Amino acid sequence: MFASVATGAVVDTTSSRFARLRPVAPGAVTIDDAFWAPRMRANRESTLPSQYRLLWETGRIDNLLRAAGKLDGEFQGRYFNDSDVYKWLEAASWAVAASPDAEPDLEAMIEEAISAVADAQSADGYLNSYFSRERADQRWTDFDLHEMYCAGHLFQAAVAHHRATGSTCLLNIATRFADHIDATFGPEPGKRVATDGHPEIEMALVELARETGEWRYVDLAAFLVDVRGHGVLGDAYGRFGTKYHQDHQPFRNLNEIVGHAVRAVYLNAGVADLYAETGEPALLAALHRLWHNMTLRKMYISGGIGSRYEGESFGEDYELPNALAYTETCAAIGSMMWNWRMLLIEGDARYADLLEWTLYNAMLPGVSLDGETYFYQNPLADEGSHRRQTWFGTACCPPNVARTLASLPGYLYGVSDEGIWVHLYAASSARVPLADARLVELRQETLYPWDGEINIEIGGEGEFSLMLRIPAWCEEGATLNVNGLPWPDALVPGSYVELRRDWRTGDMVDLSLPMPVRCVESHPYVVENAGRVALMRGPLLYCVEQVDNPDMVLNDIELPDQASFRADFRPDLLSGVVAVTADARVNAPSDSWATALYRATASDLRMENREGVSITAIPYHAWANREPGPMRVWLRRGW
Protein backbone atom coordinates (compact mmCIF):
# COMPACT_ATOMS: atom_id res chain seq x y z
CA MET A 1 0.00 0.00 0.00
CA PHE A 2 1.09 3.56 -0.60
CA ALA A 3 2.31 5.95 2.04
CA SER A 4 0.36 9.17 2.48
CA VAL A 5 2.47 12.10 1.37
CA ALA A 6 -0.11 14.92 1.12
CA THR A 7 1.98 17.39 -0.81
CA GLY A 8 -0.65 19.87 -1.90
CA ALA A 9 -3.96 21.43 -1.05
CA VAL A 10 -7.35 21.12 -2.72
CA VAL A 11 -6.71 24.37 -4.58
CA ASP A 12 -2.96 24.87 -4.74
CA THR A 13 -2.33 28.55 -5.44
CA THR A 14 1.34 28.35 -4.40
CA SER A 15 2.51 29.49 -7.83
CA SER A 16 -0.58 31.52 -8.77
CA ARG A 17 0.52 35.08 -9.54
CA PHE A 18 -2.84 36.66 -8.77
CA ALA A 19 -3.73 34.86 -5.54
CA ARG A 20 -2.82 36.54 -2.27
CA LEU A 21 -3.07 33.36 -0.21
CA ARG A 22 -2.06 29.78 -0.60
CA PRO A 23 -3.73 27.00 1.34
CA VAL A 24 -2.18 24.45 3.66
CA ALA A 25 -2.27 20.79 2.69
CA PRO A 26 -5.06 18.82 4.42
CA GLY A 27 -2.43 16.36 5.64
CA ALA A 28 -0.65 19.13 7.60
CA VAL A 29 -3.71 19.81 9.75
CA THR A 30 -5.27 17.42 12.25
CA ILE A 31 -8.74 18.27 13.52
CA ASP A 32 -9.36 16.55 16.86
CA ASP A 33 -12.44 18.35 18.14
CA ALA A 34 -15.79 16.97 19.23
CA PHE A 35 -17.66 18.47 16.28
CA TRP A 36 -15.80 17.70 13.05
CA ALA A 37 -13.53 14.85 14.08
CA PRO A 38 -16.41 12.36 14.62
CA ARG A 39 -17.94 13.47 11.32
CA MET A 40 -14.68 13.00 9.47
CA ARG A 41 -14.27 9.58 11.10
CA ALA A 42 -17.83 8.63 10.05
CA ASN A 43 -17.01 9.90 6.56
CA ARG A 44 -13.93 7.67 6.42
CA GLU A 45 -15.29 4.60 8.13
CA SER A 46 -18.94 4.64 7.17
CA THR A 47 -19.75 7.07 4.34
CA LEU A 48 -16.93 6.18 1.95
CA PRO A 49 -17.19 2.36 2.31
CA SER A 50 -20.99 2.48 1.99
CA GLN A 51 -20.76 4.74 -1.06
CA TYR A 52 -18.20 2.43 -2.63
CA ARG A 53 -20.58 -0.48 -2.16
CA LEU A 54 -23.32 1.59 -3.82
CA LEU A 55 -21.05 2.44 -6.77
CA TRP A 56 -20.91 -1.31 -7.40
CA GLU A 57 -24.54 -2.09 -6.60
CA THR A 58 -25.86 0.63 -8.93
CA GLY A 59 -23.70 -0.43 -11.86
CA ARG A 60 -21.45 2.61 -11.86
CA ILE A 61 -18.26 0.55 -11.81
CA ASP A 62 -19.83 -2.13 -14.01
CA ASN A 63 -20.29 0.61 -16.62
CA LEU A 64 -16.53 1.14 -16.67
CA LEU A 65 -15.86 -2.61 -16.88
CA ARG A 66 -18.38 -2.77 -19.73
CA ALA A 67 -16.57 0.03 -21.57
CA ALA A 68 -13.36 -1.99 -21.17
CA GLY A 69 -15.06 -4.97 -22.80
CA LYS A 70 -14.92 -6.98 -19.59
CA LEU A 71 -18.66 -7.13 -19.04
CA ASP A 72 -21.72 -7.29 -21.29
CA GLY A 73 -25.25 -6.02 -20.72
CA GLU A 74 -26.73 -2.54 -20.86
CA PHE A 75 -25.20 0.69 -19.59
CA GLN A 76 -26.79 1.34 -16.19
CA GLY A 77 -28.19 4.62 -14.89
CA ARG A 78 -27.65 8.20 -16.07
CA TYR A 79 -25.16 9.38 -18.66
CA PHE A 80 -23.08 11.23 -16.05
CA ASN A 81 -22.70 8.31 -13.64
CA ASP A 82 -18.93 8.08 -14.13
CA SER A 83 -18.67 11.38 -12.25
CA ASP A 84 -19.83 9.70 -9.04
CA VAL A 85 -16.93 7.25 -9.24
CA TYR A 86 -14.52 10.15 -9.73
CA LYS A 87 -15.95 12.22 -6.89
CA TRP A 88 -15.71 9.18 -4.64
CA LEU A 89 -12.07 8.69 -5.70
CA GLU A 90 -11.34 12.33 -4.90
CA ALA A 91 -13.02 12.01 -1.50
CA ALA A 92 -11.22 8.79 -0.64
CA SER A 93 -7.89 10.31 -1.68
CA TRP A 94 -8.36 13.34 0.56
CA ALA A 95 -9.42 11.03 3.39
CA VAL A 96 -6.15 9.15 3.01
CA ALA A 97 -4.25 12.46 2.90
CA ALA A 98 -5.93 13.83 6.02
CA SER A 99 -5.61 10.65 8.01
CA PRO A 100 -2.40 8.62 7.84
CA ASP A 101 -4.16 5.87 9.79
CA ALA A 102 -6.97 5.61 7.22
CA GLU A 103 -8.38 2.16 6.77
CA PRO A 104 -6.22 -0.02 4.51
CA ASP A 105 -9.55 -1.21 3.08
CA LEU A 106 -10.07 2.31 1.71
CA GLU A 107 -6.75 2.20 -0.10
CA ALA A 108 -7.66 -1.17 -1.63
CA MET A 109 -10.97 0.27 -2.85
CA ILE A 110 -9.13 3.23 -4.41
CA GLU A 111 -6.78 0.92 -6.30
CA GLU A 112 -9.63 -1.29 -7.49
CA ALA A 113 -11.63 1.71 -8.76
CA ILE A 114 -8.61 3.23 -10.51
CA SER A 115 -7.99 -0.08 -12.24
CA ALA A 116 -11.57 -0.04 -13.62
CA VAL A 117 -11.12 3.57 -14.78
CA ALA A 118 -7.79 2.76 -16.46
CA ASP A 119 -9.23 -0.15 -18.38
CA ALA A 120 -12.16 1.93 -19.65
CA GLN A 121 -9.94 4.53 -21.34
CA SER A 122 -9.81 4.42 -25.14
CA ALA A 123 -6.53 4.27 -27.00
CA ASP A 124 -6.95 7.91 -28.04
CA GLY A 125 -7.33 9.02 -24.43
CA TYR A 126 -11.13 9.48 -24.48
CA LEU A 127 -12.85 8.22 -21.35
CA ASN A 128 -16.59 8.06 -20.71
CA SER A 129 -18.39 4.78 -20.20
CA TYR A 130 -21.72 6.09 -21.53
CA PHE A 131 -20.15 6.85 -24.90
CA SER A 132 -18.55 3.46 -25.32
CA ARG A 133 -19.46 0.52 -27.51
CA GLU A 134 -22.85 1.20 -29.18
CA ARG A 135 -22.62 4.97 -28.49
CA ALA A 136 -18.96 5.45 -29.36
CA ASP A 137 -19.94 7.26 -32.56
CA GLN A 138 -21.96 9.83 -30.59
CA ARG A 139 -18.99 11.32 -28.72
CA TRP A 140 -18.93 15.12 -28.64
CA THR A 141 -22.30 15.49 -30.39
CA ASP A 142 -24.49 16.82 -27.56
CA PHE A 143 -22.72 19.15 -25.16
CA ASP A 144 -25.33 18.81 -22.46
CA LEU A 145 -24.48 15.15 -21.93
CA HIS A 146 -21.74 16.01 -19.47
CA GLU A 147 -18.68 14.54 -21.19
CA MET A 148 -16.45 17.44 -20.15
CA TYR A 149 -18.20 17.60 -16.77
CA CYS A 150 -17.26 13.98 -16.09
CA ALA A 151 -13.75 14.69 -17.38
CA GLY A 152 -13.46 17.55 -14.89
CA HIS A 153 -14.32 15.29 -11.98
CA LEU A 154 -11.74 12.78 -13.25
CA PHE A 155 -9.08 15.53 -13.30
CA GLN A 156 -9.94 16.66 -9.76
CA ALA A 157 -9.80 13.05 -8.53
CA ALA A 158 -6.45 12.57 -10.25
CA VAL A 159 -4.97 15.72 -8.69
CA ALA A 160 -6.23 14.67 -5.25
CA HIS A 161 -4.86 11.16 -5.66
CA HIS A 162 -1.46 12.44 -6.80
CA ARG A 163 -1.24 14.98 -3.99
CA ALA A 164 -2.35 12.44 -1.40
CA THR A 165 -0.24 9.50 -2.45
CA GLY A 166 2.46 10.62 -4.86
CA SER A 167 1.23 8.00 -7.33
CA THR A 168 0.83 9.09 -10.96
CA CYS A 169 -1.43 6.20 -12.03
CA LEU A 170 -4.67 8.24 -12.05
CA LEU A 171 -2.89 11.47 -13.02
CA ASN A 172 -1.57 9.81 -16.20
CA ILE A 173 -5.10 8.74 -17.15
CA ALA A 174 -6.31 12.30 -16.56
CA THR A 175 -3.60 13.97 -18.64
CA ARG A 176 -4.18 11.57 -21.54
CA PHE A 177 -7.87 12.57 -21.56
CA ALA A 178 -7.04 16.25 -21.08
CA ASP A 179 -4.65 16.05 -24.02
CA HIS A 180 -7.39 14.43 -26.10
CA ILE A 181 -9.78 17.29 -25.26
CA ASP A 182 -7.05 19.86 -25.86
CA ALA A 183 -6.39 18.35 -29.30
CA THR A 184 -10.10 18.38 -30.15
CA PHE A 185 -11.28 21.78 -28.90
CA GLY A 186 -9.78 25.23 -29.07
CA PRO A 187 -9.48 28.42 -31.11
CA GLU A 188 -6.82 27.05 -33.42
CA PRO A 189 -7.69 26.08 -37.02
CA GLY A 190 -8.89 22.51 -37.30
CA LYS A 191 -10.17 22.36 -33.74
CA ARG A 192 -13.80 22.48 -32.72
CA VAL A 193 -15.45 25.41 -30.96
CA ALA A 194 -17.69 24.19 -28.12
CA THR A 195 -17.98 24.10 -24.35
CA ASP A 196 -19.83 21.92 -21.86
CA GLY A 197 -23.45 22.43 -20.81
CA HIS A 198 -22.40 21.78 -17.21
CA PRO A 199 -19.35 23.72 -16.04
CA GLU A 200 -16.85 21.84 -13.88
CA ILE A 201 -13.96 21.11 -16.23
CA GLU A 202 -12.74 24.75 -16.05
CA MET A 203 -11.55 24.63 -12.43
CA ALA A 204 -10.33 21.07 -12.92
CA LEU A 205 -8.15 22.04 -15.89
CA VAL A 206 -6.57 24.90 -13.96
CA GLU A 207 -5.80 22.56 -11.07
CA LEU A 208 -4.43 19.95 -13.47
CA ALA A 209 -2.13 22.63 -14.89
CA ARG A 210 -0.95 23.53 -11.37
CA GLU A 211 -0.22 19.88 -10.67
CA THR A 212 1.54 19.03 -13.93
CA GLY A 213 3.03 22.34 -15.06
CA GLU A 214 1.20 21.98 -18.40
CA TRP A 215 -0.05 25.55 -18.65
CA ARG A 216 -1.87 24.92 -21.94
CA TYR A 217 -4.62 23.42 -19.74
CA VAL A 218 -5.20 26.95 -18.41
CA ASP A 219 -5.51 28.20 -21.99
CA LEU A 220 -8.05 25.46 -22.67
CA ALA A 221 -10.04 26.43 -19.56
CA ALA A 222 -9.98 30.07 -20.72
CA PHE A 223 -11.25 29.02 -24.15
CA LEU A 224 -14.12 27.04 -22.62
CA VAL A 225 -15.16 30.15 -20.65
CA ASP A 226 -14.63 32.61 -23.52
CA VAL A 227 -16.91 30.80 -25.99
CA ARG A 228 -19.88 31.03 -23.60
CA GLY A 229 -22.59 33.49 -24.50
CA HIS A 230 -22.09 33.09 -28.25
CA GLY A 231 -24.56 30.29 -28.94
CA VAL A 232 -22.06 27.47 -29.24
CA LEU A 233 -24.12 25.14 -27.07
CA GLY A 234 -26.68 25.05 -29.84
CA ASP A 235 -29.19 22.23 -29.47
CA ALA A 236 -28.00 21.54 -25.94
CA TYR A 237 -30.14 24.42 -24.68
CA GLY A 238 -32.95 21.90 -24.27
CA ARG A 239 -36.13 22.98 -22.58
CA PHE A 240 -34.51 25.33 -20.07
CA GLY A 241 -32.79 27.70 -22.47
CA THR A 242 -29.56 29.62 -22.45
CA LYS A 243 -29.79 31.21 -18.99
CA TYR A 244 -30.06 27.76 -17.42
CA HIS A 245 -26.61 27.04 -18.86
CA GLN A 246 -25.10 30.49 -18.17
CA ASP A 247 -24.76 30.78 -21.94
CA HIS A 248 -27.00 33.81 -22.54
CA GLN A 249 -24.17 36.37 -22.36
CA PRO A 250 -20.38 36.36 -22.42
CA PHE A 251 -19.12 35.81 -18.86
CA ARG A 252 -17.48 39.22 -18.63
CA ASN A 253 -20.88 40.89 -19.19
CA LEU A 254 -22.80 39.04 -16.49
CA ASN A 255 -24.51 41.15 -13.83
CA GLU A 256 -26.96 38.68 -12.34
CA ILE A 257 -26.50 35.11 -11.15
CA VAL A 258 -29.08 33.01 -13.01
CA GLY A 259 -29.93 29.53 -14.15
CA HIS A 260 -29.01 26.15 -12.77
CA ALA A 261 -27.41 26.95 -9.42
CA VAL A 262 -24.75 24.23 -9.38
CA ARG A 263 -23.69 25.09 -12.92
CA ALA A 264 -23.49 28.79 -12.02
CA VAL A 265 -21.27 28.46 -8.95
CA TYR A 266 -19.08 25.77 -10.53
CA LEU A 267 -18.52 28.13 -13.46
CA ASN A 268 -17.70 30.98 -11.09
CA ALA A 269 -15.24 28.78 -9.20
CA GLY A 270 -13.57 27.93 -12.51
CA VAL A 271 -13.38 31.58 -13.53
CA ALA A 272 -11.91 32.45 -10.13
CA ASP A 273 -9.23 29.82 -10.73
CA LEU A 274 -8.62 31.32 -14.13
CA TYR A 275 -8.28 34.80 -12.64
CA ALA A 276 -5.74 33.50 -10.10
CA GLU A 277 -3.52 32.54 -13.04
CA THR A 278 -4.26 35.31 -15.57
CA GLY A 279 -5.17 38.33 -13.45
CA GLU A 280 -7.64 39.65 -16.01
CA PRO A 281 -9.57 42.45 -14.24
CA ALA A 282 -12.79 41.93 -16.26
CA LEU A 283 -13.12 38.41 -14.89
CA LEU A 284 -12.75 39.54 -11.28
CA ALA A 285 -15.18 42.41 -11.82
CA ALA A 286 -17.83 40.01 -13.15
CA LEU A 287 -17.22 37.66 -10.20
CA HIS A 288 -17.76 40.56 -7.79
CA ARG A 289 -21.04 41.51 -9.48
CA LEU A 290 -22.30 37.93 -9.35
CA TRP A 291 -21.23 37.54 -5.71
CA HIS A 292 -23.10 40.68 -4.67
CA ASN A 293 -26.22 39.69 -6.58
CA MET A 294 -26.20 36.24 -4.96
CA THR A 295 -25.48 37.31 -1.41
CA LEU A 296 -27.76 40.35 -1.38
CA ARG A 297 -30.77 38.95 -3.23
CA LYS A 298 -30.67 35.23 -3.96
CA MET A 299 -29.33 33.38 -0.92
CA TYR A 300 -31.14 31.75 1.97
CA ILE A 301 -30.27 32.53 5.57
CA SER A 302 -28.67 29.06 5.58
CA GLY A 303 -26.27 30.12 2.83
CA GLY A 304 -28.15 27.71 0.56
CA ILE A 305 -28.72 28.80 -3.04
CA GLY A 306 -30.92 27.84 -5.97
CA SER A 307 -34.47 28.39 -4.75
CA ARG A 308 -36.44 26.90 -7.66
CA TYR A 309 -37.30 23.28 -8.31
CA GLU A 310 -37.82 24.18 -11.95
CA GLY A 311 -34.42 23.92 -13.54
CA GLU A 312 -32.78 23.55 -10.09
CA SER A 313 -32.20 27.23 -10.56
CA PHE A 314 -31.82 30.62 -8.99
CA GLY A 315 -35.11 32.51 -8.87
CA GLU A 316 -35.78 36.19 -9.28
CA ASP A 317 -34.35 38.62 -6.74
CA TYR A 318 -35.80 37.88 -3.26
CA GLU A 319 -37.61 34.75 -4.51
CA LEU A 320 -36.76 32.56 -1.53
CA PRO A 321 -39.62 30.23 -0.55
CA ASN A 322 -38.94 28.13 2.55
CA ALA A 323 -40.83 24.83 2.21
CA LEU A 324 -40.23 24.83 -1.53
CA ALA A 325 -36.58 25.77 -1.27
CA TYR A 326 -34.61 23.59 -3.67
CA THR A 327 -31.18 24.54 -2.26
CA GLU A 328 -29.33 21.51 -3.57
CA THR A 329 -26.54 20.31 -1.31
CA CYS A 330 -24.19 20.44 -4.33
CA ALA A 331 -25.03 24.12 -4.86
CA ALA A 332 -23.94 24.89 -1.28
CA ILE A 333 -20.72 22.98 -1.89
CA GLY A 334 -20.23 24.86 -5.16
CA SER A 335 -20.68 28.14 -3.28
CA MET A 336 -18.03 27.02 -0.79
CA MET A 337 -15.69 26.16 -3.65
CA TRP A 338 -16.23 29.57 -5.24
CA ASN A 339 -15.84 31.48 -1.97
CA TRP A 340 -12.71 29.51 -1.09
CA ARG A 341 -11.09 30.59 -4.36
CA MET A 342 -12.18 34.23 -3.86
CA LEU A 343 -10.65 34.10 -0.37
CA LEU A 344 -7.38 32.79 -1.77
CA ILE A 345 -7.36 35.54 -4.39
CA GLU A 346 -8.24 38.51 -2.20
CA GLY A 347 -7.82 37.51 1.46
CA ASP A 348 -11.11 39.24 2.23
CA ALA A 349 -12.87 37.90 5.34
CA ARG A 350 -16.31 38.19 3.74
CA TYR A 351 -15.54 35.08 1.69
CA ALA A 352 -14.35 33.16 4.73
CA ASP A 353 -17.47 34.28 6.61
CA LEU A 354 -19.70 32.93 3.87
CA LEU A 355 -17.62 29.78 3.53
CA GLU A 356 -18.13 29.07 7.24
CA TRP A 357 -21.80 30.02 7.14
CA THR A 358 -22.44 27.71 4.17
CA LEU A 359 -20.34 24.90 5.59
CA TYR A 360 -22.33 24.68 8.84
CA ASN A 361 -25.78 25.60 7.62
CA ALA A 362 -26.11 24.55 3.97
CA MET A 363 -23.57 21.78 3.29
CA LEU A 364 -23.77 19.96 6.61
CA PRO A 365 -27.58 19.48 6.65
CA GLY A 366 -26.98 17.42 3.49
CA VAL A 367 -25.74 14.45 5.51
CA SER A 368 -27.23 12.60 8.50
CA LEU A 369 -25.45 12.34 11.85
CA ASP A 370 -24.49 8.73 11.10
CA GLY A 371 -23.03 9.73 7.71
CA GLU A 372 -25.14 7.30 5.69
CA THR A 373 -28.14 9.25 4.38
CA TYR A 374 -28.31 12.49 2.40
CA PHE A 375 -30.48 15.39 1.40
CA TYR A 376 -30.56 16.54 -2.19
CA GLN A 377 -32.93 19.45 -1.44
CA ASN A 378 -32.67 21.40 1.80
CA PRO A 379 -35.97 23.14 2.66
CA LEU A 380 -36.17 25.65 5.49
CA ALA A 381 -39.67 24.51 6.50
CA ASP A 382 -41.21 21.08 6.30
CA GLU A 383 -44.19 19.08 7.55
CA GLY A 384 -42.15 15.95 8.25
CA SER A 385 -42.15 14.26 4.86
CA HIS A 386 -38.72 15.37 3.63
CA ARG A 387 -36.23 12.76 4.80
CA ARG A 388 -32.64 11.94 3.89
CA GLN A 389 -32.07 9.05 1.47
CA THR A 390 -29.28 6.49 1.24
CA TRP A 391 -28.65 7.29 -2.45
CA PHE A 392 -30.23 8.88 -5.52
CA GLY A 393 -30.54 8.02 -9.21
CA THR A 394 -28.72 11.31 -9.76
CA ALA A 395 -26.28 10.83 -6.89
CA CYS A 396 -24.22 14.00 -7.22
CA CYS A 397 -24.72 15.17 -3.63
CA PRO A 398 -23.52 12.17 -1.53
CA PRO A 399 -19.96 11.96 -2.89
CA ASN A 400 -19.80 15.76 -3.02
CA VAL A 401 -20.45 15.83 0.75
CA ALA A 402 -17.84 13.12 1.19
CA ARG A 403 -15.11 15.02 -0.66
CA THR A 404 -15.91 18.22 1.25
CA LEU A 405 -15.66 16.52 4.66
CA ALA A 406 -12.53 14.62 3.63
CA SER A 407 -10.74 17.82 2.57
CA LEU A 408 -12.02 19.99 5.44
CA PRO A 409 -8.66 20.25 7.31
CA GLY A 410 -7.32 22.09 4.25
CA TYR A 411 -9.80 24.94 4.78
CA LEU A 412 -8.69 25.96 8.29
CA TYR A 413 -5.49 27.87 7.53
CA GLY A 414 -3.83 29.89 4.83
CA VAL A 415 -0.39 31.38 4.23
CA SER A 416 0.69 34.63 2.62
CA ASP A 417 3.88 36.67 2.54
CA GLU A 418 2.69 38.32 5.81
CA GLY A 419 2.27 35.06 7.70
CA ILE A 420 -0.44 32.62 8.78
CA TRP A 421 -4.17 33.12 8.39
CA VAL A 422 -6.70 31.35 10.58
CA HIS A 423 -9.91 31.07 8.57
CA LEU A 424 -11.92 28.53 10.55
CA TYR A 425 -11.90 27.74 14.23
CA ALA A 426 -11.76 24.13 15.41
CA ALA A 427 -9.67 22.26 17.97
CA SER A 428 -6.74 21.19 15.85
CA SER A 429 -2.99 20.98 15.34
CA ALA A 430 -1.23 22.29 12.27
CA ARG A 431 2.26 22.51 10.81
CA VAL A 432 2.25 25.56 8.58
CA PRO A 433 5.21 26.42 6.34
CA LEU A 434 5.83 30.18 6.06
CA ALA A 435 6.90 31.86 2.82
CA ASP A 436 10.56 31.62 3.90
CA ALA A 437 10.12 27.87 4.63
CA ARG A 438 10.16 28.28 8.41
CA LEU A 439 7.74 25.77 9.91
CA VAL A 440 5.31 27.05 12.52
CA GLU A 441 3.21 24.73 14.64
CA LEU A 442 -0.15 25.89 15.88
CA ARG A 443 -2.28 24.27 18.54
CA GLN A 444 -5.89 25.48 18.59
CA GLU A 445 -8.04 24.66 21.64
CA THR A 446 -11.73 25.53 21.46
CA LEU A 447 -15.22 24.12 21.78
CA TYR A 448 -16.24 25.99 18.62
CA PRO A 449 -18.91 26.16 17.20
CA TRP A 450 -20.59 25.69 20.59
CA ASP A 451 -18.39 28.24 22.34
CA GLY A 452 -16.36 31.22 21.11
CA GLU A 453 -13.32 30.92 23.41
CA ILE A 454 -10.32 30.10 21.23
CA ASN A 455 -6.81 29.54 22.55
CA ILE A 456 -3.93 29.23 20.11
CA GLU A 457 -0.45 28.17 21.19
CA ILE A 458 2.40 29.09 18.87
CA GLY A 459 5.27 26.74 18.20
CA GLY A 460 7.79 28.75 16.19
CA GLU A 461 10.24 31.63 16.40
CA GLY A 462 10.70 35.01 14.79
CA GLU A 463 8.68 37.74 13.19
CA PHE A 464 5.56 36.98 11.21
CA SER A 465 1.89 37.89 11.25
CA LEU A 466 -0.93 35.80 12.60
CA MET A 467 -4.16 36.83 10.89
CA LEU A 468 -7.26 35.92 12.90
CA ARG A 469 -10.73 36.14 11.42
CA ILE A 470 -13.20 38.20 13.43
CA PRO A 471 -16.45 36.77 12.02
CA ALA A 472 -19.08 39.20 10.78
CA TRP A 473 -21.60 37.44 13.03
CA CYS A 474 -19.62 38.56 16.10
CA GLU A 475 -21.07 42.05 16.10
CA GLU A 476 -19.73 43.15 19.48
CA GLY A 477 -17.69 42.09 22.46
CA ALA A 478 -14.79 40.24 20.81
CA THR A 479 -11.59 40.38 22.88
CA LEU A 480 -8.05 39.34 22.09
CA ASN A 481 -5.06 38.76 24.39
CA VAL A 482 -1.50 37.79 23.56
CA ASN A 483 0.32 36.21 26.51
CA GLY A 484 -2.39 37.61 28.77
CA LEU A 485 -2.12 41.22 27.56
CA PRO A 486 -4.90 42.88 25.53
CA TRP A 487 -4.05 43.36 21.86
CA PRO A 488 -4.22 47.12 21.14
CA ASP A 489 -5.85 47.06 17.68
CA ALA A 490 -9.58 47.28 17.11
CA LEU A 491 -11.35 44.01 16.35
CA VAL A 492 -13.59 44.73 13.38
CA PRO A 493 -16.31 42.18 12.65
CA GLY A 494 -15.96 40.76 9.14
CA SER A 495 -12.21 41.29 8.91
CA TYR A 496 -8.91 39.69 9.85
CA VAL A 497 -6.97 41.24 12.69
CA GLU A 498 -3.23 41.13 12.04
CA LEU A 499 -0.99 40.19 14.96
CA ARG A 500 2.50 41.14 13.78
CA ARG A 501 5.21 40.47 16.31
CA ASP A 502 8.35 38.59 17.16
CA TRP A 503 6.94 35.24 18.26
CA ARG A 504 8.45 32.77 20.71
CA THR A 505 7.50 29.14 21.12
CA GLY A 506 4.88 28.87 23.83
CA ASP A 507 3.27 32.24 23.09
CA MET A 508 -0.46 32.11 23.75
CA VAL A 509 -3.20 33.89 21.81
CA ASP A 510 -6.64 33.98 23.42
CA LEU A 511 -9.54 35.11 21.26
CA SER A 512 -13.02 35.42 22.69
CA LEU A 513 -16.01 35.64 20.35
CA PRO A 514 -19.20 36.05 22.40
CA MET A 515 -22.11 33.97 21.12
CA PRO A 516 -25.38 35.49 22.26
CA VAL A 517 -28.51 34.17 20.53
CA ARG A 518 -29.36 36.55 17.69
CA CYS A 519 -32.81 37.23 16.28
CA VAL A 520 -32.46 37.84 12.57
CA GLU A 521 -34.96 39.33 10.14
CA SER A 522 -34.85 39.27 6.37
CA HIS A 523 -35.14 41.98 3.72
CA PRO A 524 -38.78 43.15 3.49
CA TYR A 525 -38.99 41.98 -0.13
CA VAL A 526 -38.60 38.34 0.92
CA VAL A 527 -42.36 38.15 1.30
CA GLU A 528 -42.49 34.72 2.89
CA ASN A 529 -40.42 35.93 5.84
CA ALA A 530 -42.40 39.12 6.43
CA GLY A 531 -43.12 39.46 10.15
CA ARG A 532 -40.81 36.57 10.97
CA VAL A 533 -37.49 36.05 12.71
CA ALA A 534 -34.90 33.30 12.71
CA LEU A 535 -32.49 32.37 15.48
CA MET A 536 -28.73 32.23 15.13
CA ARG A 537 -25.96 31.64 17.59
CA GLY A 538 -22.32 31.99 16.60
CA PRO A 539 -22.03 30.63 13.07
CA LEU A 540 -25.05 28.36 13.45
CA LEU A 541 -28.59 28.76 12.18
CA TYR A 542 -31.28 27.27 14.43
CA CYS A 543 -34.68 25.73 13.77
CA VAL A 544 -37.55 24.30 15.79
CA GLU A 545 -38.63 20.70 15.33
CA GLN A 546 -41.89 19.22 16.53
CA VAL A 547 -40.14 16.50 18.55
CA ASP A 548 -38.61 19.12 20.90
CA ASN A 549 -41.82 21.14 21.07
CA PRO A 550 -44.63 18.63 21.53
CA ASP A 551 -48.25 19.80 21.82
CA MET A 552 -47.48 22.96 19.86
CA VAL A 553 -48.49 23.92 16.35
CA LEU A 554 -45.20 25.31 15.03
CA ASN A 555 -47.05 27.85 12.89
CA ASP A 556 -48.51 29.33 16.09
CA ILE A 557 -45.17 29.98 17.78
CA GLU A 558 -44.54 33.69 18.23
CA LEU A 559 -41.27 35.09 19.44
CA PRO A 560 -41.60 38.43 21.25
CA ASP A 561 -38.86 40.99 20.68
CA GLN A 562 -38.11 40.94 24.40
CA ALA A 563 -37.73 37.14 24.50
CA SER A 564 -34.95 35.88 26.71
CA PHE A 565 -32.80 32.97 25.58
CA ARG A 566 -30.82 30.23 27.20
CA ALA A 567 -28.17 28.23 25.40
CA ASP A 568 -27.16 24.92 26.97
CA PHE A 569 -24.94 22.13 25.79
CA ARG A 570 -27.03 18.96 25.81
CA PRO A 571 -24.79 15.90 25.48
CA ASP A 572 -27.83 13.65 25.23
CA LEU A 573 -29.34 15.52 22.29
CA LEU A 574 -28.39 14.71 18.68
CA SER A 575 -24.91 13.44 19.63
CA GLY A 576 -24.37 16.63 21.66
CA VAL A 577 -25.55 20.08 20.59
CA VAL A 578 -26.11 23.48 22.15
CA ALA A 579 -29.89 23.80 22.28
CA VAL A 580 -31.52 27.21 22.55
CA THR A 581 -34.58 27.68 24.72
CA ALA A 582 -36.69 30.81 24.59
CA ASP A 583 -39.69 32.27 26.35
CA ALA A 584 -42.14 32.47 23.50
CA ARG A 585 -45.88 32.36 23.02
CA VAL A 586 -48.31 30.31 21.05
CA ASN A 587 -50.67 32.60 19.23
CA ALA A 588 -53.36 30.38 17.73
CA PRO A 589 -55.89 31.78 15.25
CA SER A 590 -59.13 32.85 16.92
CA ASP A 591 -62.22 30.69 16.45
CA SER A 592 -63.55 32.99 13.73
CA TRP A 593 -60.82 31.71 11.40
CA ALA A 594 -62.34 28.22 11.53
CA THR A 595 -64.82 29.24 8.83
CA ALA A 596 -62.70 31.70 6.88
CA LEU A 597 -59.56 31.73 4.80
CA TYR A 598 -59.80 35.51 4.27
CA ARG A 599 -61.58 38.36 6.05
CA ALA A 600 -61.62 42.13 6.28
CA THR A 601 -58.57 43.24 8.23
CA ALA A 602 -59.25 43.26 11.95
CA SER A 603 -58.75 46.48 13.85
CA ASP A 604 -56.57 44.91 16.51
CA LEU A 605 -54.36 42.07 15.41
CA ARG A 606 -53.24 41.50 18.95
CA MET A 607 -56.58 40.14 20.07
CA GLU A 608 -55.71 36.53 19.38
CA ASN A 609 -55.32 33.57 21.71
CA ARG A 610 -51.97 33.87 23.36
CA GLU A 611 -50.25 31.68 25.87
CA GLY A 612 -46.70 31.77 27.18
CA VAL A 613 -44.56 28.72 26.39
CA SER A 614 -40.94 27.69 26.38
CA ILE A 615 -39.65 26.60 23.00
CA THR A 616 -36.52 24.62 22.17
CA ALA A 617 -34.50 25.19 19.00
CA ILE A 618 -31.72 22.99 17.65
CA PRO A 619 -29.00 23.68 15.07
CA TYR A 620 -30.58 23.52 11.62
CA HIS A 621 -27.86 21.19 10.35
CA ALA A 622 -29.07 18.51 12.78
CA TRP A 623 -32.73 18.49 11.78
CA ALA A 624 -34.49 15.35 10.49
CA ASN A 625 -32.29 12.99 12.48
CA ARG A 626 -35.12 11.83 14.76
CA GLU A 627 -38.79 11.00 14.34
CA PRO A 628 -40.41 12.83 11.39
CA GLY A 629 -42.37 15.97 12.17
CA PRO A 630 -42.78 19.61 11.20
CA MET A 631 -39.72 21.92 11.19
CA ARG A 632 -39.47 25.70 10.90
CA VAL A 633 -36.52 28.07 10.60
CA TRP A 634 -38.61 31.25 10.48
CA LEU A 635 -40.91 31.98 13.43
CA ARG A 636 -43.58 34.64 13.77
CA ARG A 637 -42.35 37.82 15.40
CA GLY A 638 -44.44 39.08 18.34
CA TRP A 639 -44.79 42.39 20.10
Ligand SMILES: [Zn+2]
Ligand atom coordinates in the same frame (compact mmCIF):
# COMPACT_ATOMS: atom_id res chain seq x y z
ZN1 LIG B 1 -26.17 17.32 -6.01
